[in-house]
Structures are given as C-alpha cells and as structure tokens.
Amino acid sequence: xxxxxxxxxxxxxxxxxxxxxxxxxxxxxxxxxxxxxxxxxxxxxxxxxxxxxxxxxxxxxxxxxxxxxxxxxxxxxxxxxxxxxxxxxxxxxxxxxxxxxxxxxxxxxxxxxxxxxxxxxxxxxxxxxxxxxxxxxxxxxxxxxxxxxxxxxxxxxxxxxxxxxxxxxxxxxxxxxxxxxxxxxxxxxxxxxxxxxxxxxxxxxxxxxxxxxxxxxxxxxxxxxxxxxxxxxxxxxxxxxxxxxxxxxxxxxxxxxxxxxxxxxxxxxxxxxxxxxxxxxxxxxxxxxxxxxxxxxxxxxxxxxxxxxxxxxxxxxxxxxxxxxxxxxxxxxxxxxxxxxxxxxxxxxxxxxxxxxxxxxxxxxxxxxxxxxxxxxxxxxxxxxxxxxxxxxxxxxxxxxxxxxxxxxxxxxxxxxxxxxxxxxxxxxxxxxxxxxxxxxxxxxxxxxxxxxxxxxxxxxxxxxxxxxxxxxxxxxxxxxxxxxxxxxxxxxxxxxx
Amino acid sequence: xxxxxxxxxxxxxxxxxxxxxxxxxxxxxxxxxxxxxxxxxxxxxxxxxxxxxxxxxxxxxxxxxxxxxxxxxxxxxxxxxxxxxxxxxxxxxxxxxxxxxxxxxxxxxxxxxxxxxxxxxxxxxxxxxxxxxxxxxxxxxxxxxxxxxxxxxxxxxxxxxxxxxxxxxxxxxxxxxxxxxxxxxxxxxxxxxxxxxxxxxxxxxxxxxxxxxxxxxxxxxxxxxxxxxxxxxxxxxxxxxxxxxxxxxxxxxxxxxxxxxx
Numbered sequence: 001x002x003x004x005x006x007x008x009x010x011x012x013x014x015x016x017x018x019x020x021x022x023x024x025x026x027x028x029x030x031x032x033x034x035x036x037x038x039x040x041x042x043x044x045x046x047x048x049x050x051x052x053x054x055x056x057x058x059x060x061x062x063x064x065x066x067x068x069x070x071x072x073x074x075x076x077x078x079x080x081x082x083x084x085x086x087x088x089x090x091x092x093x094x095x096x097x098x099x100x101x102x103x104x105x106x107x108x109x110x111x112x113x114x115x116x117x118x119x120x121x122x123x124x125x126x127x128x129x130x131x132x133x134x135x136x137x138x139x140x141x142x143x144x145x146x147x148x149x150x151x152x153x154x155x156x157x158x159x160x161x162x163x164x165x166x167x168x169x170x171x172x173x174x175x176x177x178x179x180x181x182x183x184x185x186x187x188x189x190x191x192x193x194x195x196x197x198x199x200x201x202x203x204x205x206x207x208x209x210x211x212x213x214x215x216x217x218x219x220x221x222x223x224x225x226x227x228x229x230x231x232x233x234x235x236x237x238x239x240x241x242x243x244x245x246x247x248x249x250x251x252x253x254x255x256x257x258x259x260x261x262x263x264x265x266x267x268x269x270x271x272x273x274x275x276x277x278x279x280x281x282x283x284x285x286x287x288x289x290x291x292x293x294x295x296x297x298x299x300x301x302x303x304x305x306x307x308x309x310x311x312x313x314x315x316x317x318x319x320x321x322x323x324x325x326x327x328x329x330x331x332x333x334x335x336x337x338x339x340x341x342x343x344x345x346x347x348x349x350x351x352x353x354x355x356x357x358x359x360x361x362x363x364x365x366x367x368x369x370x371x372x373x374x375x376x377x378x379x380x381x382x383x384x385x386x387x388x389x390x391x392x393x394x395x396x397x398x399x400x401x402x403x404x405x406x407x408x409x410x411x412x413x414x415x416x417x418x419x420x421x422x423x424x425x426x427x428x429x430x431x432x433x434x435x436x437x438x439x440x441x442x443x444x445x446x447x448x449x450x451x452x453x454x455x456x457x458x459x460x461x462x463x464x465x466x467x468x469x470x471x472x473x474x475x476x477x478x479x480x481x482x483x484x485x486x487x488x489x490x491x492x493x494x495x496x497x498x
Numbered sequence: 499x500x501x502x503x504x505x506x507x508x509x510x511x512x513x514x515x516x517x518x519x520x521x522x523x524x525x526x527x528x529x530x531x532x533x534x535x536x537x538x539x540x541x542x543x544x545x546x547x548x549x550x551x552x553x554x555x556x557x558x559x560x561x562x563x564x565x566x567x568x569x570x571x572x573x574x575x576x577x578x579x580x581x582x583x584x585x586x587x588x589x590x591x592x593x594x595x596x597x598x599x600x601x602x603x604x605x606x607x608x609x610x611x612x613x614x615x616x617x618x619x620x621x622x623x624x625x626x627x628x629x630x631x632x633x634x635x636x637x638x639x640x641x642x643x644x645x646x647x648x649x650x651x652x653x654x655x656x657x658x659x660x661x662x663x664x665x666x667x668x669x670x671x672x673x674x675x676x677x678x679x680x681x682x683x684x685x686x687x688x689x690x691x692x693x694x695x696x697x698x699x700x701x702x703x704x705x706x707x708x709x710x711x712x713x714x715x716x717x718x719x720x721x722x723x724x725x726x727x728x729x730x731x732x733x734x735x736x737x738x739x740x741x742x743x744x745x746x747x748x749x750x751x752x753x754x755x756x757x758x759x760x
Contacts, residue, residue, distance in 0.1 A: 009613070013613060073598070075596040075668070080596060081617045082588070
C-alpha cells in the first residue's frame with residue numbers, strides 16, 4: 001500500500017469509529033447554520049451555545065481520533081499492524097480537513113445569506129478555515145503528546161488560560177505580547193506549522209522511542225506556544241484581507257514648537273494618503289536639539305490602544321477622502337523644568353516614529369443625513385435618529401440595529417460588516433468620518449455600552465465636524481467597510497520652523 | 499547459525515536463530531533500565547516462553563523484538579534484520595498480539611479482518627475463516643460487544659492469519675477462563691503453517707504454556723535468570739525448582755451449569 005492509500009484507509013476507519021459522534025456534530029453544525037440564517041429569531045438566544053460548541057466538539061473529535069491511535073502509548077493497534085506513522089498522522093490531518101470543510105460550508109451558507117458577495121464569502125471563509133485549522137491541529141498535536149484524555153484536557157485548559165492571560169495583557173498599554181503574535185496570518189500559520197510538526201514528530205518517534213521527558217516538555221510548551229500564537233485574542237482590525245501598500249506614507253514638511261505650561265507643544269501638518277484609515281499602534285518621539293543631543297519621549301505609554309487616537313488631541317484616527325488629506329496635529333509633552341530649559345529655543349528637528357495599521361475604506365452605501373434616514377448593510381441596519389446640535393456634535397444620534405444572525409459570523413466578517421458612518425457635507429473632498437460604529441458582538445460597544453445581538457444600539461456618534469458648529473448638517477451618511485491593508489512602520493521627520 | 503545455551507551448561511546444538519538478543523538493555527527513562535543486558539537466542543520454529551513475575555520486563559522484551567521500541571544498548575536481530583528503531587529497520591513478518599493493542603470500536607469482526615488484511619502481504623483468508631468457525635465467532639458481531647475473551651480470539655485470528663514468521667504473544671491468556679484458554683491454544687495448534695513459525699509467549703505462569711513451549715527464558719527484575727530448552731532445564735535441579743515456582747497447579751476444570759444439569 002502506498003502512503004496516501006494507507007492514510008485514506010485509516011481515515012475511513014476513523015470515520016467509521018466516530019460515525020455516531022460525527023453524526024451528532026453534523027446535527028449541531030446544521031443547527032448552528034440554521035441559527036445563523038435567522039429563520040427563527042425566537043430560537044436565536046437559546047441556540048447561542050451551539051456556535052461555540054461546534055468548533056470545540058470538532059477539536060475534541062480530532063483529539064479523540066488521535067488518542068485512539070496514540071503515538072505515545074506502548075503497543076497500539078496501529079503499531080502492531082505495522083501501519084506507517086506518517087500515514088496515521090496524515091489520516092488525522094485529513095480528518096481535520098473533513099471537519100474544516102464542513103464548517104467552511106456552514107459559514108459560507110450563513111455569510112451568503114446575509115448578502116455578502118461570493119468574493120467576500122470566499123475571503124472570509126478562508127479566514128475562518130485558517131484559524132480553525134490552527135485550533136484543530138493544535139488539539140490533535142496536544143492529543144498526540146497526552147497519554148490520557150485528562151492530560152489533553154489539562155493541556156487545553158492551560159492553553160486557554162494562557163491565551164486569555166496574554167489576550168488581556170496584549171490589550172493593555174503595557175502589553176508584552178510580541179508584535180508577530182498579533183498578526184492573525186502569521187499566528188495561525190505558526191500554530192498550524194508547529195502543530196503539524198509535533199504531530200508528525202510524535203508519530204515518527206513512536207518507533208524511535210519518545211522519551212517521557214520530551215513528551216512532558218511538549219505538553220507544557222505546546223499550550224504556551226499556542227497561547228502566544230493564538231488567533232483568538234487578536235482584534236479583527238488586524239485581519240489581513242488585503243496586501244499592505246508600501247506606498248502609503250504619511251508625511252509632513254514643517255513643525256512648529258512652543259513651550260506652554262511646563263510642556264513642549266509640537267504642531268505639525270500631517271498629510272495622509274487618500275482612501276485610507278490609519279490607526280496608531282505605537283508612537284515614539286525624538287526631539288533633536290541644537291547641541292546635537294536628543295530627547296526621546298514616551299518610552300512608556302508609547303503603545304496605545306488599538307484603534308484609538310495617537311495622543312490627544314490627534315483624534316483623527318480615520319480619514320477618508322479622494323486624494324491626500326492634510327491635518328494639523330498638535331502634540332503636547334509635559335517635561336520637567338530642567339529638560340524644558342534644554343529644549344527651549346534649541347529644538348531643531350522632530351521625529352515621530354510610528355507604527356500604524358492601515359485600513360482601506362470601501363463605500364458600500366450612502367443615505368441622506370436626515371432624521372429617519374435608514375439603510376441596511378449585510379443585515380446591519382443603520383438609522384439616523386436625530387440630526388442637529390447636541391452633546392457638542394452637530395450630528396447627534398445614529399442607531400444601528402444588528403440582526404441576530406450576525407453573532408455567528410466570524411470576526412473578520414463582522415469587521416467588514418461594521419459600518420463606519422461618515423458625514424458628507426459640501427464637496428466630496430470635505431468628507432468627514434465619524435467614529436466607527438461597532439456593531440459586532442465582540443466589540444459591540446457604542447459609547448461604552450455593550451450591545452447584545454438583536455438589539456438596537458442608540459447613542460451619540462462622535463462626528464469630526466468642527467466643535468461648536470451650528471451650521472445645519474446636510475449631505476449624506478456614507479457607510480464604509482474597512483479592509484485591513486497591513487501594518488506600516490514609518491518615521492516622520494521635519495525641521496522645526498522658527 | 500547460533501548456539502542455544504543453557505545458563506548451566508556448555509554450548510550444544512547449533513540451530514538457525516529467529517531472534518537474537520545480545521546484551522540488550524532498555525529503559526523508559528534515562529535514569530533506569532527495565533531490561534539489563536538481555537542475551538537470548540530463539541531458534542527458528544521454536545515456541546519460546548518468556549516467563550517471569552509482573553514487572554520482570556517480559557512485555558517490554560516482546561515490544562523490542564516487534565520493533566516498537568528501541569534498544570538502548572546491545573544488538574537485537576530478528577532474522578537478518580538488526581532492529582535499531584528506525585522505520586526501515588522494523589523487522590518484517592513479526593506480529594505482536596497484545597491485550598493493550600485494542601481493536602478499534604465500531605467494527606464488526608469481518609470488517610475488522612478485512613481492514614487489517616490490507617497491512618499484511620501474507621494474509622490468509624482461509625485461516626481467518628477457519629479460526630472464526632473454530633472460535634464460534636460470527637462475522638457480523640461487533641467487536642465492542644464481544645467479551646474480553648472474544649476480543650482476544652479476534653486478535654489471535656488477526657495474528658495467525660497474517661502468517662508471521664515470528665509471532666509474539668503478550669500474556670495471551672491473562673484474564674481468560676479455562677475454556678477460552680483451551681480454545682485459544684487449540685486455535686494456535688490448529689493452524690498449519692507452510693513455513694516454520696517461531697512463537698514467543700510472555701506469561702507469568704508456565705503451567706498454562708506447557709503444552710505449547712519447548713524453550714523458556716525466565717526474567718527477573720529485567721535480567722535473564724535462566725534460559726534454554728525446557729526439557730534440559732528440568733533435568734537440572736536448580737532450574738527445575740525455579741520452573742516449579744513458575745508453574746501454578748493446573749486449575750481443575752469447572753463444570754458449567756449446563757454440564758451440572760446434565
């Protein structure tokens with residue numbers, strides 16, 4: 001028998017052994033799809049656990065299949081019958097593929113039912129499959145190291161705990177997670193590659209004698225590796241659905257500085273490229289002095305929350321327009337008296353080194369900025385509740401109604417479905433983007449309030465319209481979909497004008 | 499050609515060896531060996547009892563011979579193949595029957611035999627069919643509904659039908675009632691092989707193997723206590739005493755309720 005035919009034969013054995021659990025899993029998957037279709041909204045909440053149960057059970061099924069043909073047990077059925085270790089490992093990988101395909105089909109059905117285009121469905125299903133493959137193969141690799149189901153459970157619990165811990169820390173400005181671990185593509189691929197290597201190695205080592213010490217080490221290292229590379233904690237904003245555009249550069253040509261109330265204030269006009277949103281990840285400053293020395297600022301606190309503004313008052317986290325847009329940014333650095341004295345009159349050059357996520361925006365709908373104006377986007381309904389001055393913003397209230405089914409969508413789909421409400425007034429170049437309205441479950445916050453699926457979110461949407469303006473708002477509300485276009489590191493350097 | 503030796507006596511008759519262990523040591527951890535410098539030679543066509551108390555290293559020795567574990571030191575040959583632990587050095591024509599190698603659930607007896615047959619080039623379907631009849635097993639019976647004895651019978655069928663040159667039976671009778679033991683022994687004896695088959699049977703009870711074996715090795719705490727031809731060893735007073743210790747008195751045949759009623 002050739003290796004592939006042997007693997008297929010072992011896979012058929014696994015499918016036979018698992019036929020009843022697989023039947024139950026398929027039933028749950030069907031229920032999950034049914035829930036996603038929003039056919040019976042009344043059942044939506046009741047069926048909520050199923051959305052999580054399906055992938056978890058898939059991981060358990062793969063683990064069970066591996067432990068049935070364990071590579072760390074003594075004489076096993078596959079071992080005594082001289083099945084090739086690579087064929088057994090290949091069969092487990094193929095079982096993973098079977099489950100992945102089933103889940104991908106389910107996701108595709110749900111996504112298509114919400115009006116996403118075939119291309120969007122394809123991209124999103126690929127995202128889902130990528131992450132799910134990483135999780136399932138991790139489960140298989142963990143099972144290959146664990147001698148018992150209890151060992152697998154402990155390893156999985158450890159991995160989940162570490163992942164949550166790292167997720168929490170990574171969301172903090174003092175986060176320690178490496179940048180590479182925050183890129184979903186690299187994280188998923190790393191986890192997948194590590195898992196496949198461990199799976200193959202443990203099966204091959206079945207013949208050469210896997211030392212129990214090595215197995216124990218793997219049981220500890222695998223969860224840590226999984227947690228570090230886990231796609232789970234990653235914010236959907238980093239979903240890599242488009243290639244980075246290296247040409248995207250923000251630039252400035254002059255800086256004005258002054259000393260004001262025990263702080264150095266730097267003003268710089270920054271020109272952004274067109275049709276994009278940037279969101280700072282890290283920012284660091286260097287103030288070059290006349291005597292050749294330099295002052296580095298913000299060694300701490302340079303990391304800012306993803307999606308937040310750079311620093312006050314540069315709240316222009318998102319810009320959208322046809323053609324480059326220039327905004328005057330102002331930064332304020334409180335310094336001690338001695339440092340202020342050094343800087344005063346001696347500042348020659350300012351360098352801002354920053355790492356930004358770029359999101360290209362696509363206009364997916366527009367509707368009149370008038371009370372009651374409404375539009376539906378991929379199942380998300382936007383409605384203008386009121387237009388007019390209020391709370392400091394000319395356009396006060398918008399609301400977003402999220403359909404029940406969206407909670408079953410993958411994060412990346414939610415992000416694409418997430419509308420960014422833009423207020424268009426005057427000519428097209430003067431388009432201004434309001435703060436994004438989150439309407440997904442994970443980040444389902446509008447002005448600090450969590451929104452449950454099926455509810456309507458109400459609240460003020462910050463409009464980047466000059467504060468204090470009393471001019472009537474006219475134009476359109478533009479709904480934009482953001483597509484992540486990569487992370488860019490760049491340094492903006494400019495001489496200080498006198 | 500190798501020489502069979504009794505620990506107590508000089509070299510006698512040269513015979514071809516099916517398995518030859520020379521100073522083989524093995525341990526599950528680096529700190530402790532469970533087999534220490536094992537040297538035995540198993541002649542072709544012999545039926546070899548591997549005896550010893552629990553934890554003596556009997557099963558481990560069989561797993562080493564099957565190529566499922568790698569010797570830490572020494573040389574292990576099965577036929578002309580030196581077993582080193584690499585997949586390519588795995589000896590061909592060696593079959594291990596172990597109670598720990600549990601057949602997958604969800605199969606019927608017949609479907610399991612079909613599944614297994616694909617991995618054995620010399621699979622003999624006729625032998626499998628004959629043994630099924632002898633053991634009164636139906637092909638449509640599900641493996642997971644069989645008793646432990648029934649499952650051992652199925653394992654023995656797969657082992658014998660694969661026509662191995664070296665058959666390794668790890669505690670084949672453990673936990674079985676007398677009738678099932680007898681059925682298994684009858685089954686083993688009934689298979690007529692065209693080529694000489696060497697059989698190693700691990701057990702802690704010589705009495706249950708006496709009908710089958712002609713050579714023995716007695717292990718104690720991972721070391722060879724004695725080895726050689728069974729008849730020769732019995733002729734030696736020290737060895738005979740050891741063998742007596744390893745032979746429980748045969749259990750009386752217990753009549754079944756049906757026999758009592760008759």
